[in-house]
Amino acid sequence: MQRAMRLLETVARHEHGAPAKQLARETGLALPTTYHLLRTLVHEGYLRRDQGLFFLGEAAERLSGSGARQKRRSTVVELLARWREAIGVPVYYAVYREGEIDVLCVSDAPATPAVEEWADFRETGHAHAVGQCLLSQLDEEARRDHLDRYPVQPVTPYTVRDNPSLLRRLDRLARMDPVVERQEYALGTVCAAIPITVGDAAATMAISLPVHQADRLLPTVERLQREMGRLLGSLALSISI
CATH class of the missing domain: 1.10.10.10 (Winged helix-like DNA-binding domain superfamily/Winged helix DNA-binding domain)
Structure with a gap:
């Protein structure tokens, strides 16, 4: 060998x-x-x-590509862990590719657990900040295609009620503003997501907090945004893991 x-x-x-x-x-x-x-x-x-x-040969090139992807993934894992420790909340990284919402990495800790995926994140993008943030970065045709496959349906009493309501909400979002949802995916939890666009790829970083700490949500996500601004180059290289 x-x-x-x-x-x-x-x-x-x-x-x-x-x-x-x-x-x-x-x-x-x-x-x-x-x-x-x-x-x-x-x-x-x-x-x-x-x-x-x-x-x-092709097998060696595939092996090399796999190693490069693993290295990029390690970079993202390290960045998320650094930001989680700095701001004291769970941090999520997700992308939209091939028509699907893909949560690639979650960094949490026993004292700050991540939201449990009790309903498939891919099918409930309308209900959580990660999905709403990714959908907000798509063009109208891509949004409607996604909602044709995964139509809006109530997840909690606070979830947006139908496709037109969600599309109107997405249209009102400013391009780089954080996307916030309160108990729409999981009762007792509030979330915020930051859009990241590198080339044609839509991506997002997000955080979550217990609802009784909702007043911390915007200051914390703004701090994450500042942290990301300093290290966005490292993240951009890892956009396709």
Whole structure:
């Protein structure tokens, strides 16, 4: 395994490919061993051979892409944990992609637990700040497409009542203002979400608080907004995890 990895790493350094003898010399492997490993790696799709030269194959490129995604995810996890500790509330990160609301990461602590997902976040975007914030960033056609698939329905007594009411609310939202909801998704909880737009991607950071601390909601989300402003570059690189 270690010898195969050494070969892969060596091939990766040669953008224009390398022959077996050169790879054997650079890795310090015996030529017969190098040939055997190269044949195996080509068969498994980790390498490809073209006119006597070896290049990284599709399987290796997929592995590399997976590693890059994991690194970006780690960046987001670290940022959320830092902000959670700084402001003392649960922090959520979500994106809208391929027609779905996707909560990618939640950072909470025993003293500040996150909202329990008791109703599918994807199907109840009309009821929580995360979903409303993401929908507010879509164009009219995309919003209506989403609501055709996931129509508004009451989740709590405070939930918006129907599609037209939700669309009117979204139209009234200023572009970069926090989106606030009070007990619309979960009784006893208030939430606020901040829109993030990087290129064509819609994303949001959000926080939640117990309803008896509702007076803290706007000052806290404004503090998160300031914290994000200092580190938005790091988050922007992670928008597609």
